[in-house]
Amino acid sequence: MFDAKIVTHYHANPYIHKALDFPQDPMLAFMHWTQRVYPYGPVWLILTVPLSFIGLQIFLPTFFLFKMLAAASFIGSLYYIGKIFQKIKPEKEISGIVFFGLNPLVIIESLISAHIDIVMMFFSLMAFYFLIEKKYVKSYLSLALSIGIKFLTGVLLPFFVWIHILQYKKKKINFEKIIGLSLLLLLVGIVFETQQSGNFQSWYLLGFLSFAVFLSHKYYIIIPTVIISSFSLLLYVPFLYTGNWNPPIPQILLSIMLVSYTVSLITVGGYFLYHRRSK
Numbered sequence: 001m002f003d004a005k006i007v008t009h010y011h012a013n014p015y016i017h018k019a020l021d022f023p024q025d026p027m028l029a030f031m032h033w034t035q036r037v038y039p040y041g042p043v044w045l046i047l048t049v050p051l052s053f054i055g056l057q058i059f060l061p062t063f064f065l066f067k068m069l070a071a072a073s074f075i076g077s078l079y080y081i082g083k084i085f086q087k088i089k090p091e092k093e094i095s096g097i098v099f100f101g102l103n104p105l106v107i108i109e110s111l112i113s114a115h116i117d118i119v120m121m122f123f124s125l126m127a128f129y130f131l132i133e134k135k136y137v138k139s140y141l142s143l144a145l146s147i148g149i150k151f152l153t154g155v156l157l158p159f160f161v162w163i164h165i166l167q168y169k170k171k172k173i174n175f176e177k178i179i180g181l182s183l184l185l186l187l188v189g190i191v192f193e194t195q196q197s198g199n200f201q202s203w204y205l206l207g208f209l210s211f212a213v214f215l216s217h218k219y220y221i222i223i224p225t226v227i228i229s230s231f232s233l234l235l236y237v238p239f240l241y242t243g244n245w246n247p248p249i250p251q252i253l254l255s256i257m258l259v260s261y262t263v264s265l266i267t268v269g270g271y272f273l274y275h276r277r278s279k
């Protein structure tokens with residue numbers, strides 16, 4: 001919100017100016033990360049500067065406009081998840097929508113915290129649907145909008161090109177294989193994002209979950225997703241207790257996530273061995 005306010009109220013460039021350059025602004029009293037310049041892509045400014053203008057740079061009206069953008073993106077994401085399932089695995093449409101839409105982590109980070117990631121993923125899901133429909137201009141434009149918000153979905157571009165080539169050659173497309181590989185690159189992007197920020201944040205998982213939903217019928221996806229999502233909800237506890245993200249908070253967050261990964265691996269391995277013995 002303040003990055004947009006830098007444009008609409010102070011008529012300055014948020015890529016150059018940071019919140020601390022305007023110490024008299026009352027919003028700084030409850031803000032974090034006031035020392036950084038604008039870290040996102042230009043598309044996010046294009047989307048949010050009008051909201052700041054309409055909200056007259058007043059906190060509450062602007063706040064609710066941002067919330068409405070996130071809520072619309074959440075609903076739009078569910079819509080395109082359903083449309084994509086209708087094309088690639090129609091019998092899993094309802095379960096897929098439930099998997100994503102009723103995940104407590106997704107609800108909290110999309111509707112309550114209203115993070116930028118849900119808007120980014122809305123455009124990427126729209127792009128994927130248009131790609132399946134062979135509407136390539138709309139697909140690449142939508143993906144460009146997604147990348148222009150937060151860059152993470154740039155890792156999906158090779159897979160879009162791969163599917164495009166297969167469609168051009170009229171070859172059968174193994175969507176499960178392609179989506180599985182794209183999830184690996186999304187995880188790499190999340191690791192890089194964590195290194196850049198210094199902390200893993202639970203909303204980073206929105207990017208992964210938005211495409212993991214299409215493999216949610218696989219036990220090796222749904223089990224770690226449920227476990228890691230549940231543990232990720234605990235990441236707010238140290239911040240709520242201390243009021244900051246300073247050390248030792250990063251170490252605590254890392255420990256929580258390492259435990260979730262370990263529990264996931266053990267559970268998936270146990271499930272695999274149990275079914276192998278049953279057979």
